[in-house]
Amino acid sequence: MNLKLVFLLFIISCTCTFAQDGGKFKVVLDAGHGGKDFGALYHGYVEKNITLNVALKVGKLLEQDNAIQVLYTRKTDVFVALSERPDMANRADANLFISIHCNGEPKKAAFGTETFIMGPTKNASNLEVAKKENSVIKLEKDKEKYEGFDPNKPEALLSAVPDATLNNSIDLASKIQDGFTSTLKRKNRGVKYAPFWILNKASMPGVVIELGFVSYEQEGAFLNSEDGQDDMAKAIAKAIQSYKKEYYTGGGTEYKEPAANSGTATVRIVAETKPAEKPETKPEAKPAVAAAKGVTFKVQISASGKSLETVPENFKGLTNISKDASAAVIKYYYGATDSYDEAKQLLVTAKEKGYTSAFVVAFKDGKKITVQEALGKK
Ligand SMILES: [Zn+2]
Incomplete structure (x- = not known):
């Protein structure tokens, strides 16, 4: 083989690799908590295990679509710093950031599913959820990267979310909640705003899904079961597929991002625009x-x-x-x-x-x- 041919083959293989990675719809699946951070823990139901199982199941379903690339913030029971989760999505220039969690509250009376998007809220219970999910920062050694952010005061987070990102997040959140409630008949607590550190830092549309309350015995049992996790994962994967279909063109192996509109970077991901x-x-x-x-x-x-x-x-x-x-x-x-x-x-x-x-x-x-x-x- 002569040198020119070797060089040509090298170029071709580089181009192919690039096209494969660069052309796909990228979804970051973020299984909440992990390792020393258990998340909510009631009746022996452990949030970090449920979130990991559901994230892996969602990923498996999405990976059946060649046009989708799935990235995981963790695939095993390890501790991941809160800041690393959105950072990973930003580095990958992902299209969606999906963080999966379970709720828990000491009275063990509340149940139902809710999906959060980044935004200010005056609602005390929404703030409580954000505080709880932000509080993992307290377990981390290197607090400098949080720039003085106090997990107990999430309302201090600046939420300069571009309109298009917010609209897309709202739409995705609605699709997820619709799947949970119309198909699976889970109790609908709705789509809500709350100041989450991870959503504030992720630069693409994103949601925090609260699958349900592990503190509520029946709901905890459902979420801890193989069937329950399969059902919830299917609903999430279906919502993501529907979102992709609505906002992006293509759908084969070669994903085609719609052409950017001059001067309006924030609306570039909306295919219809x-x-x-x-x-x-x-x-x-x-x-x-x-x-x-x-x-x-x-x-x-x-x-x-x-x-x-x-x-x-x-x-x-x-x-x-x-x-x-x-x-x-x-x-x-x-x-x-x-x-x-x-x-x-x-x-x-x-x-x-x-x-x-x-x-x-x-x-x-x-x-x-x-x-x-x-x-x-x-
Ligand atoms: Zn959580």
Whole structure:
């Protein structure tokens, strides 16, 4: 073999390796606690064991999809510093950060499942959960990296989460809770805001899932069982798959990230966001993109736990606002049209009004579908 050929083969193998890693949808699964940090411990049910089992099961399900790369903050019973968990996700430039936990409270009366996203809260019980999950810092020797953060005062965390990251986190959290409650009939405690150190540090959409209360005997037994862990893992994996399908194009082995929008880095991960920001340079106007029958496009401008009246005063003067209150988090839409081109114009208007992370969504006969599906490209 001559030297040139060897060099060529070397280049090819490098390129392939790079394409494989760089092209996948990356999910970081963070099994809460581990090693000397047991997490909640009641009735012999140990949080660190349940979270590890569920994380490994979720990973196994996701790994069946060649387009997904799963990364674990731990795969065995070891102690991992709190700061290392989001750091790992940031280093990998992951698409999602999923932290799995169990609740526990001394009265042993509360039960049900809840999913947290980063944000301020005045709710005492939400703050308690954040304090409990942040408190592992006390077990760590090197506290300097926490920059004086007091785990007992999580409300001090700055939560400058970009709108798009927050919206995506809310959407994912809603999907997870829907799976737990609609399919598995677990008690729904909802999607909630709380100041978690790990979510504050992770630079991608992320959630902290509280599978349930190990302090509540029946729920603890369910979560500690093989069947219970299988069920919860399936629901989480399904939600992640659904999220990926909704926000990302592709889906084969070669995952294709949607093109970045100029100047708006925070909305780059939303596949549907292709605002008509550049003026048409061609002299002849393009024919309108035909949508399938029964399809309606709207612009999703916000998602919130608060129920707002759909009047212009509440939406920066925009009219024709509709809302979907079927999930814990209420989604607000601007406009309704069967023309994709018109929807893109509505998107520009919404962005000009200040809804910078707005994006186009599509419905068929009232059911949400992807924009690609609406345009008959799938
Ligand atoms: Zn925990």
